[in-house]
Amino acid sequence: MQDFTAARTPNTPDKLWVCEHPPVFTQGLAGDDNHLLAPGNIPVVPTNRGGQVTFHGPGQVVAYPLIDLKRADYYVKEYVYRIEEAVIRTLVHFGITGHRISGAPGIYVRLDDPHSHAILAQRPQKHAGKDPDFAGLGKIAALGIKVSRHCTYHGVSLNVAMDLSPYRRINPCGYQGLQTIDLSTIGVSVSWQEAADVLSQKLVTYLVP
Secondary structure, three states: OHHHHHHOOOOOOOEEEEEOOOOEEEEOOOOOHHHEOOOOOOOEEEOOOOOOEEEEOOOEEEEEEEOEHHHHOOOHHHHHHHHHHHHHHHHHHOOOOOEEEOOEEEEEEEOOOOOOOOOOOOOOOOOOOOOOOOOOEEEEEEEEEEEEOOEEEEEEEEEOOOOOHHHHHEOHHHOOOOOEOOOOOOOOOOOHHHHHHHHHHHHHHHHOO
């Protein structure tokens, strides 16, 4: 991603890379080693994306949009919103309601009723509190991006059907006690490929200006 971004020109076509990683913890630029509780035999890889530590592994769709934001004519804040919207629409496709919460990028679902459309008290608001409130929620998609010369890399991960136990070895995204879930846990049986195809289609739809 770094090589592609460094070499691209104003005429380089945008790309979307979609993959599945072997078990790995990735640490963002602001990463605090205190959030690595017991990584054990899973490697910890430093990266130059934003954010803290997260886990990638089999059964998770990882998508890396490589977008020229100057050509797309929107800013980073809108880029993040569009990625999150693509994830939300992917979840809708599978009958699940995804939510944004104030102060914590990514997408969350209600643990008691993943299908509920009820508005969250923790939703983003103009005068929201400083600390994110994860009560009753599970994180199903994580976001970590980097922008260099107006061009994006790194991206978003969606948990489909994976071994979630490695998340207990860290404070996910730097938050102690944050519960992480996948589609399988909330009753959605879908193949990795189908989830990847739907997410890819939604990302293309929402990232194209």
